[in-house]
Amino acid sequence: MTGGPKYFKTAGHLLLCQGASCQARGSALLHRALWNGLERDSLAYYKRGGSLRLTGSGCLGACSYGPALCVYRERAGHLEEGWYAAVDFPLARRVALAVYAGEALPEEGRYGP
Numbered sequence: 001m002t003g004g005p006k007y008f009k010t011a012g013h014l015l016l017c018q019g020a021s022c023q024a025r026g027s028a029l030l031h032r033a034l035w036n037g038l039e040r041d042s043l044a045y046y047k048r049g050g051s052l053r054l055t056g057s058g059c060l061g062a063c064s065y066g067p068a069l070c071v072y073r074e075r076a077g078h079l080e081e082g083w084y085a086a087v088d089f090p091l092a093r094r095v096a097l098a099v100y101a102g103e104a105l106p107e108e109g110r111y112g113p
Contacts, residue, residue: 011051012073012099016092019059022066030067031056034092043100052100062111073099080105083112 016022016031035054038044045053062068065085069092072081082105084095094106 008045009051010045010053011102012071013053013055014092014096014099015055015057015060015070015072016087017058017060017062017066017068017070018056019063019066021063022060022068025066027056027067030087030089030092033089034096037089037093038096043096050100052096054096065111069095071095071099071105075102081113082110084109085111 014034016027016034018027018031031054035044038050038052038054042048043050043052045051057070060068060070060083062083062085067087069084069087070081072079074080082095084091086109091106091109098105
């Protein structure tokens, strides 16, 4: 497709819940802080070689344990996912940096598969 949208390589996609319960626990501020940090460090998918995508999502189903964060990435030829509850900025940043560097995802706050 000539003249179409520009493609940016993606190392991983972080989805941060913006449902009502997570917002009551600060997910809107967390989203803004994480986004600002990704941009500042040139990790955001469209900034100077960055390749992390951050999206505010609807309910991720951990309403009593929010904010909730889900991450998807390809690692060793397979789709890897990580689900996190009670996420604060330091944990969200550690998850993002692990995804960007291709390292193991943190275990702290992790639930599910």
